[in-house]
Amino acid sequence: MMPFQYSRPAHVSEAIKLAGATTRFIAGGTNLLDLMKENVVRPTRLIDITGLGLDGVEELPDGGLRIGALVSNADLAWHPLIEQRYPLLSQAILAGASPQLRNMASTGGNLLQRTRCYYFYxxxxxxxxxxxxxxxxxxxxxxxxHAILGASDACVATHPSDMCVALAALEAVVLVEGRAGSRRIEFADFHRLPGDAPQRDNQLADDELITAIELPPPRFMTHYRYLKIRDRASYAFALVSVAVALTLDGDRIAEARLTLGGVAHKPWRDKAVEASLKGQSVAHETFTHAAELLLREARPLSHNGFKVRLARRAVVRALSDAAMGGHAR
Known part of the structure; x- marks a missing residue:
């Protein structure tokens, strides 16, 4: 680990003034400190943001929620309003990491996790x-x-977060502050595919700080499922994960959200596939067709062809479970 300076600002504006290309914000540090120990990242300064007061969950007038960037993963997963209104998010968070890590990891930091690619480390x-x-x-x-969707010649890494897969399905919005002011980033636009600039995981500028995440009014409180397929039952990253949220009209699908994790450089969502489910009957054939559409552009590598088959089956199972109200943790 290289030497670095340490600052603990008292206000967001002060933290932003200190930020730059060679600095890093730190809260729980559950990923950043590992990267520093391995000399993967070498910041000249750590900016401790734990004293900025970004740790509340606020109810919005429309029934949505604003979640402070410093709310821990554990507190968010077990928050009564999250469990009641956004149970898919709670389920996804509890599928990730370990209780000890969830106690430390922050909501904002979860969005900024780096890939677990062996070669990156x-x-x-x-x-x-x-x-x-x-x-x-x-x-x-x-x-x-590694990735089977959205990869490029420059990078085949995958995004590791469970929480982000659910946030993509729920169409969250990321609130950021920087020296140029504040802005709102739709979750679908926050993370990047690698293209020819894989060093950039997201759309943040060097001086921008995530201050909160907003969730829209709740609609998927009954028919949802976060399914995570991994090598072992605990403390493992997803080989494939699926976030499903449905609203039903009798035995037909009125609205569908479907996002894959573990298969691309960002949570993988295809609105055309979701639209194809609208009005369709709750049936195995419907779900199989959606899975085929969602994986139609899959490009497996020499050792991960099994992910294509695994993802298809996981999508069918998650859709089936959600349609039946199957949302066991």
């Missing part, structure tokens, strides 16, 4: 995400956990 190998232009050995190397 191994500073003895090239990695376009660490050093743009150096290459992507995962494409022809050990790529079992």
């Amino acid at each position: 191994d500073t003895g190998t090239p990695c376009n995400k660490r050093e743009p232009g150096s290459g992507c050995p995962a494409r022809s190397g050990l790529n079992r956990i």
Whole structure:
């Protein structure tokens, strides 16, 4: 770990003034400190934001919620309004990490998790995400956990978050502050596909700080499912995950949200597939067709072809469970 300076500002504006290309904001530090220990990132300054008061959950006039960036994953998952109005989000958070990590990890920090690609963490190998232009050995190397959708020649890494898969399905909005002012970023636009700039995971500028996440008025309180498929039952990242939220009109689908995790550089959502489910009957054939559509552009690598089949089956199962009100944690 390289030497660094440490600052603990008392106000958001002060934190933003200190921010820059070689600084990092830190709250729980559950991912950042690991990256620093491995010399994957080498910030010149850590800006401790835990004293900025961004730790509340506020009810909005329309019934939605504003969640402070410093609310811990544990507090968010068990918050009464989240459990009541957004149970899909609670289910997804509780599928991730361990209780100890959820106690430390922050809501804003969860959005900024870096990939768990082996080559990204191994500073003895090239990695376009660490050093743009150096290459992507995962494409022809050990790529079992890597992307099957939205990848590029420059990067095949996947986004590791469970929470973000649910937030994408729920159409959350990310609130940020920077020296240019405040802005709102639709969740679908917050994370990036790698393209030719895989070093950029999201749309934040160097001086921008996530202050809150807003959830729209609740609509999916009965028919939902977060399904996570992993190598072991606890403390493992998803090989494939699925967030499903439905509203039903009798035995037909009135509205559908469907997002995949573990398969791309960002949570993978296809609105055309969701639209194809509208008005369709709750049936295995309907769900199978949706799964085929969602994976139609999958491009597996040498060791992860199983993810395509696994994802198809996971989508069918998650849709079936959600339609039946199956939302066991």
